[in-house]
Amino acid sequence: MRDDHALKDGPGRLADTSRALSIAGLTKRYGSHRAVDDVSFAVPAGSLLTLLGPSGCGKTTILRAIAGFVAPDAGRIEVGGVDITALPPERRQTAMLFQSYALFPHMTVAQNVAFGLKMRRLGRAEIAAKVVAALALVRLDELAGRYPAELSGGQQQRAALARALVTEPQLLLLDEPFGALDQNLREAMQVELRKLQQRLGITTILVTHDQQEALILSDLIAVMNAGRIEQLAPPIEVYDHPATRFVAGFMGAANLLTGRLTGRHADGFDVAVGGGMLRLPGTPPAGDAIALAVRPEAIGLDAAPAETADADGFVGRISFVTNLGSRLLYEIELADGLRLAVEEQRQDKTRVRAVGERVRLRLDPHHCTVLRG
Amino acid sequence: MTGARQPDGRWLALPALLVLGLFFTAFGTFIALSLLHAVPGTASIAGPASLDNYRAVAGLALNREVTLDTLWLALQLTGICILVGYPLAYLMARTPSRTVRNLILFVLVVTFLSGGVTRAYSWLIILGNTGLVNSLIKKLGFAMVPLVHNRTGVVISLTHFLLPFFVLTLFGALKTVPAMLEEAARNLGASRLRSFLAVTLPLSVPGLIAASTLTYAVALSSFLFPALLGGGRNPMAANLIYMKILDAFDIPAAAAMATLFLVIALGCVGLFALVERLAQPRFPLARRHG
Numbered sequence: 001m002r003d004d005h006a007l008k009d010g011p012g013r014l015a016d017t018s019r020a021l022s023i024a025g026l027t028k029r030y031g032s033h034r035a036v037d038d039v040s041f042a043v044p045a046g047s048l049l050t051l052l053g054p055s056g057c058g059k060t061t062i063l064r065a066i067a068g069f070v071a072p073d074a075g076r077i078e079v080g081g082v083d084i085t086a087l088p089p090e091r092r093q094t095a096m097l098f099q100s101y102a103l104f105p106h107m108t109v110a111q112n113v114a115f116g117l118k119m120r121r122l123g124r125a126e127i128a129a130k131v132v133a134a135l136a137l138v139r140l141d142e143l144a145g146r147y148p149a150e151l152s153g154g155q156q157q158r159a160a161l162a163r164a165l166v167t168e169p170q171l172l173l174l175d176e177p178f179g180a181l182d183q184n185l186r187e188a189m190q191v192e193l194r195k196l197q198q199r200l201g202i203t204t205i206l207v208t209h210d211q212q213e214a215l216i217l218s219d220l221i222a223v224m225n226a227g228r229i230e231q232l233a234p235p236i237e238v239y240d241h242p243a244t245r246f247v248a249g250f251m252g253a254a255n256l257l258t259g260r261l262t263g264r265h266a267d268g269f270d271v272a273v274g275g276g277m278l279r280l281p282g283t284p285p286a287g288d289a290i291a292l293a294v295r296p297e298a299i300g301l302d303a304a305p306a307e308t309a310d311a312d313g314f315v316g317r318i319s320f321v322t323n324l325g326s327r328l329l330y331e332i333e334l335a336d337g338l339r340l341a342v343e344e345q346r347q348d349k350t351r352v353r354a355v356g357e358r359v360r361l362r363l364d365p366h367h368c369t370v371l372r373g
Numbered sequence: 374m375t376g377a378r379q380p381d382g383r384w385l386a387l388p389a390l391l392v393l394g395l396f397f398t399a400f401g402t403f404i405a406l407s408l409l410h411a412v413p414g415t416a417s418i419a420g421p422a423s424l425d426n427y428r429a430v431a432g433l434a435l436n437r438e439v440t441l442d443t444l445w446l447a448l449q450l451t452g453i454c455i456l457v458g459y460p461l462a463y464l465m466a467r468t469p470s471r472t473v474r475n476l477i478l479f480v481l482v483v484t485f486l487s488g489g490v491t492r493a494y495s496w497l498i499i500l501g502n503t504g505l506v507n508s509l510i511k512k513l514g515f516a517m518v519p520l521v522h523n524r525t526g527v528v529i530s531l532t533h534f535l536l537p538f539f540v541l542t543l544f545g546a547l548k549t550v551p552a553m554l555e556e557a558a559r560n561l562g563a564s565r566l567r568s569f570l571a572v573t574l575p576l577s578v579p580g581l582i583a584a585s586t587l588t589y590a591v592a593l594s595s596f597l598f599p600a601l602l603g604g605g606r607n608p609m610a611a612n613l614i615y616m617k618i619l620d621a622f623d624i625p626a627a628a629a630m631a632t633l634f635l636v637i638a639l640g641c642v643g644l645f646a647l648v649e650r651l652a653q654p655r656f657p658l659a660r661r662h663g
Contacts, residue, residue: 069556089559090568102557106575115571119562167561 011272016291018080019045019170021066035061037227038074043220045080046201048194053224053250059207063173064204067096074326079170085112090119095164096173100180101156103148109135109159110144116167134166137196139146154185160191165200172197172204178213190216211251215239225245240295241369248293248371255299255340256371257292268365274334276314280365291371296343298361300352301330313359316340318353332359407628418625426629436613440634442632443610446527447592454539454588455581462540462584463573481537489534493601496530497521500602510643530598539588539616546580547573571603578652586645593638610634 021043028036028236036058043049064070066077068089077085095116103112110131117127135141138158148156157177164172176192178186186357194217197204197370208214214221215235222232231243242248248256259273261284269284270277273292284290304315319339320331323346330342330353338360344350353359385536408422430436465477484492499505500520507517520526550573596611603609608616615636617627 067556067560069559088564090558090562094560096557096560098553100551100553100556102551102553104554104557104572115558115563116561119567163561181483 011240015127019212020080021049021171021203021205022076022081023062024076024078026065026077027060028058028065028070029073032258032287034227036065039075039227039229041222041229041232043203043205045203048197048204048206048217049220049222050208050218051222051224052208052211052214054209057224058227059224060175063175063205066092066171067094067173068092072197083103093167093170094173095169095171096175097157097164097177098158099176101148101160103156103160103163105148107164108145108147109151112148112159113163113166116163120167130166134162137165138162153181154189157181157189161196165196165202170203172202174204174206176208177206178208178210186213187216193217223250225250231366240367242293243372244258245291245293245371248369254293254295257294257338257340259290259292261288261290269282274314274338274340274361275336278361278365278368280368280370282370285370285372293369293371294340294363295367296329296341298364298367299340299342300364301332301342301344301358302360302362304358304360308356314363316359318355318357319361321352321355322353330359332361334361403628404632406625409625411623411625416622426626427633430626430630430633436630439608439613440610440637443593443595443634444637446571446609447589447641450528450531450535450592451539451585451589453528454535455585457532458536458539458543458584459581461536462543462547465540465544465553466550473599477540481540484533485541489597490601493530495597496526496533496598496602498524500529521602522606524603524607526602526604527599529600529609531592531595534595534598535588535592538591539584542584542587543577544582546583547577550576569663579649580644582618582652586642586649589593589645590638590642593641629637 023041026039221238222229225246231247248254249309259271262272263270268281271290316332316334319333322329328344328346332340409418554572555568558572599609
């Protein structure tokens with residue numbers, strides 16, 4: 001446990017509602033293009049919400065609107081119940097961590113961290129104490145006197161984080177903060193940032209296009225597409241049960257199947273898919289065509305006995321094998337030409353199936369997600 | 374064996390040395406000329422070599438006055454360019470509107486490319502006693518303000534002449550200061566003005582000094598505008614040298630004057646370089662993240 005009391009003893013810290021964010025009907029147009037289209041969401045105090053989506057989906061515009069750099073055409077932004085929509089950036093208690101850190105190159109690390117405190121006209125001694133505490137928090141105490149150009153990428157990021165946190169903001173805004181780091185460092189920094197965020201209990205908005213990053217860091221994920229939120233849910237929910245085809249595709253490597261509704265029952269409905277029949281729980285969406293997402297790791301494989309006819313459903317041939325060491329990825333071609341990805345855990349004794357082997361797929365109805373929209 | 378097939382790097386400097394040699398030959402001829410004498414009543418120049426011309430040039434009070442005045446005027450003009458040009462360069466570097474940037478750029482480049490004589494006469498028409506500005510002043514019921522054949526006309530026309538040098542140089546430098554740094558400052562609680570003063574201004578100092586040095590050097594060598602808009606009563610150093618040649622037909626004396634002024638001007642530009650070194654960023658240059 002590092003010394004971070006100086007950051008924590010501000011009035012009313014941790015999970016109070018004065019740090020909850022609420023956005024209602026946010027809209028931003030550039031010409032006729034709606035960059036953000038009537039977006040509403042709420043983030044409980046102390047939570048981390050990720051705006052996840054491809055470039056141009058409007059996620060960065062929302063973040064910049066929260067920081068005050070973009071004036072929305074419509075909508076309200078509230079922090080702790082106070083409307084901040086019309087406030088200039090410098091009067092908002094938001095701290096942004098920029099993608100390329102935006103450290104001031106002509107100031108040392110300590111001067112960078114002190115900048116926000118100086119703007120708030122704190123006393124010299126108080127500034128010095130807070131700077132020391134903030135640098136200790138991100139383990140940069142040794143490098144306080146260095147200039148940004150003398151730091152590595154990871155150190156620059158920690159300096160920028162200290163500069164953002166030292167002002168005890170109501171909101172921490174992270175704009176693709178790991179994009180400039182290499183893979184190993186990125187994962188380490190993601191875990192470190194998440195621990196810090198949870199320890200300080202600071203309400204945080206993260207913008208990223210990396211679904212892995214969103215899964216590691218978030219309490220809530222809002223998957224965005226074309227200026228709108230397609231799904232807002234906890235990470236596991238988004239991962240296991242994507243709401244739409246777009247979310248399923250964006251969250252990665254799910255098998256997307258299209259089936260036909262063939263019957264309804266008291267406890268579910270039947271769907272004809274992949275040459276077989278699945279009984280799914282719940283109520284079917286409107287229409288006959290049913291879109292399904294199935295995770296590669298949710299499909300089981302059995303050797304298909306020689307006498308099984310292709311027509312029995314879910315029978316196919318292995319058409320490609322990728323061995324990733326801890327996992328095996330099979331590409332399976334069903335009788336009707338449909339290709340599915342199947343993932344198996346692999347251990348020392350696991351037999352690797354060969355290309356051409358006939359297999360039968362086990363689809364657990366509880367792991368098949370019906371996509372709506 | 375360091376690259377037996379590689380051409381000797383020293384030969385690559387040859388073209389540059391030839392060009393420099395040509396320049397220095399011209400300067401050399403010029404300085405040699407300044408040591409000789411014009412034979413009175415003739416166009417010929419004769420020896421023996423002496424420093425008499427320098428003594429005569431330095432001894433004349435008018436020469437000293439005009440030289441000091443030229444140095445001072447150039448400094449004033451540089452100051453005006455900083456006041457007018459910095460906001461313009463800043464606007465160009467920061468405006469999100471491509472149209473605004475291109476419009477300013479277009480106006481500056483057109484100014485740059487249009488001939489000096491044309492522009493000087495345009496200013497005479499605009500600023501003259503019956504010109505655009507004064508007819509407007511008269512319409513408003515005020516007394517006519519003399520704007521040409523005096524220092525005012527010289528300053529206005531020279532500012533117009535110098536501004537593109539200043540703005541285009543500073544614009545290039547300001548573009549390399551990321552706008553994101555200002556956003557970061559505002560995000561940390563700095564007003565628009567404070568984020569400019571604390572971040573953009575200090576980071577633009579090297580560019581500001583480079584632009585000022587260029588402007589100052591160009592201002593020192595002004596000839597056309599003081600000649601045409603100064604009404605002969607506001608000569609700068611170059612005008613005085615020209616008069617020496619045309620009126621007195623004393624080429625060696627003019628050469629001595631020019632040489633002396635060149636040395637003084639180089640000294641003043643050198644002062645800018647010194648300021649630049651003092652203001653040189655003590656921080657290491659930013660490197661790309663990655």
